[in-house]
Every structure is written in C-alpha cells, then in structure tokens.
Amino acid sequence: MLIRSGSSWDRTVEVVVIGYGCGGAVAAVTASENGAEVIILEKQTRETYHNNTTMSGGIWITPPDMKSGLDYMAALCRVAGVPAASWTDRAVIRAWAEYAATSRSWVEARGGNMFENSSPGEHPQLPGGAFLSKMRFRGVGIGLGHFLDNQLKARGVSVLYETRATHLLTNLRGRVVGVEAQAGLDGQKKLRIRASKAVVLAPGGFEFDEQAKLNYLKAYPVYFTGSEAETGDGLKMALEVGAQLWHMNCVSARFIFKAPSIPVAFHIDFLGKGQLARAPGRSEADIPITSGHIVVDRDGKRFTDENVKGHALFYELPVFDTHRLLYPRIPSYLIFDRRRLENGPLPLNHSGAAGPTRIYKWSEDNSAELEQGWITVANTVRALARKIHVPADALERTVRTFNRYCQGGMDPEFGRRPEELIPLENPPYCAMVLWPGGPNTQGGPRRNSKGQILNADGNPIPGLYGCGELGSVYGMLYPGGGGNLTECFAFGRIVGENVGNSRS
Numbered sequence: 001m002l003i004r005s006g007s008s009w010d011r012t013v014e015v016v017v018i019g020y021g022c023g024g025a026v027a028a029v030t031a032s033e034n035g036a037e038v039i040i041l042e043k044q045t046r047e048t049y050h051n052n053t054t055m056s057g058g059i060w061i062t063p064p065d066m067k068s069g070l071d072y073m074a075a076l077c078r079v080a081g082v083p084a085a086s087w088t089d090r091a092v093i094r095a096w097a098e099y100a101a102t103s104r105s106w107v108e109a110r111g112g113n114m115f116e117n118s119s120p121g122e123h124p125q126l127p128g129g130a131f132l133s134k135m136r137f138r139g140v141g142i143g144l145g146h147f148l149d150n151q152l153k154a155r156g157v158s159v160l161y162e163t164r165a166t167h168l169l170t171n172l173r174g175r176v177v178g179v180e181a182q183a184g185l186d187g188q189k190k191l192r193i194r195a196s197k198a199v200v201l202a203p204g205g206f207e208f209d210e211q212a213k214l215n216y217l218k219a220y221p222v223y224f225t226g227s228e229a230e231t232g233d234g235l236k237m238a239l240e241v242g243a244q245l246w247h248m249n250c251v252s253a254r255f256i257f258k259a260p261s262i263p264v265a266f267h268i269d270f271l272g273k274g275q276l277a278r279a280p281g282r283s284e285a286d287i288p289i290t291s292g293h294i295v296v297d298r299d300g301k302r303f304t305d306e307n308v309k310g311h312a313l314f315y316e317l318p319v320f321d322t323h324r325l326l327y328p329r330i331p332s333y334l335i336f337d338r339r340r341l342e343n344g345p346l347p348l349n350h351s352g353a354a355g356p357t358r359i360y361k362w363s364e365d366n367s368a369e370l371e372q373g374w375i376t377v378a379n380t381v382r383a384l385a386r387k388i389h390v391p392a393d394a395l396e397r398t399v400r401t402f403n404r405y406c407q408g409g410m411d412p413e414f415g416r417r418p419e420e421l422i423p424l425e426n427p428p429y430c431a432m433v434l435w436p437g438g439p440n441t442q443g444g445p446r447r448n449s450k451g452q453i454l455n456a457d458g459n460p461i462p463g464l465y466g467c468g469e470l471g472s473v474y475g476m477l478y479p480g481g482g483g484n485l486t487e488c489f490a491f492g493r494i495v496g497e498n499v500g501n502s503r504s
C-alpha cells in the first residue's frame with residue numbers, strides 16, 4: 001500500500017518483523033546481534049499465543065556438512081528428474097545448505113537445550129539423503145518457544161502482541177518502508193510503524209485460508225494440524241506489493257484426522273509407537289509394532305503400502321475420477337482392530353493439538369473419542385463397511401486379502417514392510433476418516449539467497465525480506481522431519497544478517 005508523503009508514523013524502528021514464530025524470532029535475534037533495533041509484531045495475545053513453532057515436535061535437521069546438504073536439496077528440487085528444472089534456484093539451495101549445516105552450533109552457542117535424534121532423510125536413496133543429523137529440543141515445540149523467548153529477552157527485543165500487520169507500506173519508488181497494523185483485541189486501533197531499514201515477513205503459511213487452499217493446493221479439502229493463526233495474511237501482504245510466488249502447490253502433508261468440532265486436525269500415530277519413540281536415546285526402529293492397520297479408499301480398496309511417506313503421501317491422493325466427479329481417495333479410511341484401539345491414543349501426542357499445548361486432551365484409551373463418534377466400531381468388517389458407507393463386499397475382500405498377506409509375511413500388491421503385516425482379526429473392527437493434511441504449507445513469496453523477496457521480474461523488492469514457512473525454500477519434496485525449523489534457523493539468520501544493510 002502506497003504511503004502518502006507527509007503521512008505520520010506512530011513509531012519508527014530499524015527493522016519490523018511480522019510474526020513471532022521461529023523464523024521471525026531467529027531473524028530478530030540475528031538482526032539485533034548485528035546492531036539493528038528490532039521489534040516483532042504478533043497478532044495473538046501473550047496469554048493464548050501458540051503457533052506452528054510452539055506446536056511442533058521441535059526437531060530440526062543439520063546436514064553433516066555443506067556438500068551433502070547441497071547435494072540432497074538439489075536432488076529434492078529436481079522437477080521430475082529434469083536436470084534443467086529446479087523448484088528452487090541453486091544460489092538459494094547453496095545458502096540453505098551453508099546455514100543449515102551450521103545451525104546446530106548456532107543454537108548450541110546460545111544455550112539451546114536439546115538432544116540428538118538422527119535418522120536418514122525422508123528420501124534416503126537421493127545423494128546426501130542417507131544420513132541427516134537431527135536435533136530435538138527438550139520440551140519439543142514449547143521448549144523451542146522458551147529458547148526463543150530467552151534469546152529475545154537477552155537482547156531486549158520486544159514483541160508487540162495483539163498487533164496484526166495488515167498492509168506493507170511502500171514509498172513512490174516501491175520500497176517497503178513500514179507496516180500498517182491493527183492493535184488491541186478488537187483491532188480498532190490503527191498503527192503505522194516505520195521501518196527505516198527493513199520489514200521481515202514471517203507470519204507463517206495459509207493453512208487456515210480456505211480460498212487459498214482451494215486455489216493453490218492439488219487436492220481439496222486439506223486440513224492442517226497447526227495453529228489457526230496461519231490465515232495467509234503474509235500471502236495477501238506480499239501480493240499487494242507485487243511479490244512473485246513460488247512453491248504454492250507444494251505442501252508437507254499426508255493423512256490426518258479431522259474432528260468436526262475441532263478446527264485443528266490431528267496427526268495419527270499409525271503404528272502405535274506413541275511417546276516411546278520420542279524418548280532421548282531411543283530409536284524408533286527398536287520399538288516393536290504390535291497392532292495392524294490398513295488404509296482404504298472410498299471403494300474399500302487399498303492403494304498404498306500405508307507408509308505415510310513422511311511428508312509426501314499427499315501427492316498420491318488427488319487422483320480425480322472424471323466420471324463419478326469425485327476423488328476416490330478423499331476421504332480415505334483407516335481400518336484397524338481392537339489391538340490398535342487398546343494400544344494408546346490414536347493421535348501423535350508429542351506435537352500438534354493433542355501434544356503439550358493441550359488444545360485437545362485426547363483420552364488415553366480413546367474412549368472419549370469413541371463416545372463422540374470420531375472412531376466407528378463394529379463387530380464384523382461387513383457391519384463396519386456399512387457404517388462408514390464403503391462397499392461391504394470390497395472391504396471384506398480387502399481385509400481378507402491383507403490377512404492372507406500377513407500369514408505369508410509378504411505384501412505382493414504394495415510391498416508393505418513385513419513387520420507391519422499384522423492381521424486384522426480381533427473385533428471390534430474400527431475405522432477413522434482420513435483427509436489429506438499435515439503440518440504446513442510451503443508456498444509464498446519467492447526469495448533470493450539473501451532472503452530478499454522478489455517481484456514479478458525476479459528483482460528484490462527493496463526493504464522486504466522473508467523467512468519461515470511462508471515462501472519456504474522447499475518445493476515438492478521435503479528433506480525429512482525437521483526441515484521447516486531448519487529453514488527458520490537458516491533463513492532467519494540469513495535475513496537477520498542482511499536487513500542491516502538495507503536502508504530507506
């Protein structure tokens with residue numbers, strides 16, 4: 001939005017950061033360490049504040065060295081193997097690799113309380129993907145939030161809560177020179193804050209903007225497991241000043257459960273390994289699987305090896321049937337039996353709505369959710385099929401066939417891992433509706449290797465920077481659990497180092 005010359009400002013600082021998540025906080029800390037005067041605008045109240053950062057699992061990845069990080073990201077970004085096409089340009093990948101590889105020492109030097117939880121990348125067959133050093137904050141996302149709070153306090157960076165940025169303000173030359181915001185719980189008070197050096201756009205993604213999801217994502221509906229504050233505000237502000245967008249149809253997603261009465265969706269603990277898998281020093285692979293499950297489409301048929309493929313299964317879901325005019329895999333159904341029902345809470349409870357933020361307290365034995373009708377049960381597979389409106393013959397056949405594969409220890413149709421071949425034979429048989437969804441969107445304004453947001457011609461919009469999941473560096477494929485916080489640490493630091501060089 002163009003600011004008229006002579007307009008008055010309510011306040012002037014050097015750097016204004018929009019959004020107090022991990023991306024915005026790391027940018028603010030780094031800019032402050034580099035001598036800039038910084039404030040953060042945060043639209044939520046201090047008391048009820050929670051975002052994707054604090055709801056996260058607190059994991060982030062550090063490639064063992066810059067070269068393997070570079071190789072892995074470059075391979076992930078190759079579009080369908082076409083060498084000349086890349087979701088993200090080389091200079092940005094290089095910057096990511098350099099800063100991601102040093103993020104562990106950055107956090108350690110500032111007293112981060114964490115432990116190592118390493119594993120292969122999500123696509124271990126790609127160059128650089130066989131091993132990623134993974135760190136996890138103690139206290140998961142909330143622990144990370146405390147770490148960020150302490151960093152800001154130590155540097156005297158203040159957060160203006162209940163201050164929702166609404167417009168980026170530009171001068172006649174198209175430079176971003178400030179932010180217009182609505183302050184106070186009722187949003188009645190309008191504020192104009194001048195940023196004499198730069199504005200950093202870090203307000204998270206568009207997971208709760210239905211119109212943006214309908215337009216940009218490949219399937220619909222898609223539900224997300226993070227904060228309802230992710231309403232795509234940053235997307236609108238970026239578009240208003242002519243930013244170029246990228247990675248809009250890319251998303252870290254799989255299957256989630258969405259209860260009608262709760263806006264935030266739940267990640268599912270498909271294998272029933274629960275909290276055990278997250279303990280320090282415990283490797284998930286060492287924990288035996290004791291219950292079976294399958295996923296079927298609306299026709300009662302399996303279509304995958306049920307591996308949620310970390311953050312990529314989403315791309316297998318938007319197959320559209322042009323005769324029936326529906327997505328046969330949306331929704332799909334999780335089918336399991338008594339063993340999984342009695343094997344701990346169905347959602348993952350180390351992060352998200354059922355995690356430490358306790359947005360919803362899921363019962364330990366799933367009984368409250370059974371009562372609410374979120375889990376459908378029946379004594380036979382046939383009766384279950386009727387209750388969930390899936391063809392009964394087909395579902396019976398599917399379960400029978402799967403149980404036969406379990407006896408033989410091999411899944412010839414989809415090649416499921418033998419340790420997951422546990423038959424469904426202990427009534428009651430259970431079902432949950434699965435929708436496409438996951439933690440977050442990746443798209444937003446395109447940035448360069450300095451974190452500057454680019455216009456339609458590919459030139460930096462003066463005075464405007466971005467970091468965090470809005471316009472993240474990831475294209476269709478995600479490196480592995482921890483990628484987004486890595487991006488926050490990497491581009492937060494990059495932006496923080498560069499904003500000081502920018503002057504209006």
Ligand SMILES: Cc1cc2nc3c(=O)[nH]c(=O)nc-3n(C[C@H](O)[C@H](O)[C@H](O)COP(=O)(O)OP(=O)(O)OC[C@H]3O[C@@H](n4cnc5c(N)ncnc54)[C@H](O)[C@@H]3O)c2cc1C
Nearest residue numbers: 019021022023043053057059165204226468469482484485
């Ligand atoms: C359940 C869950 C688990 C996850 N686990 C992991 C994990 O373990 N590792 C990993 O790497 N990633 C994980 N992710 C993803 C990761 O947490 C996010 O991508 C990352 O935290 C995004 O950080 P951010 O700073 O970009 O945004 P956020 O942390 O979402 O912060 C954005 C902030 O901006 C504020 N805001 C929005 N609009 C405005 C506005 N107009 N004005 C002012 N403020 C505004 C919001 O209120 C919010 O506080 C997880 C996500 C979820 C949902």
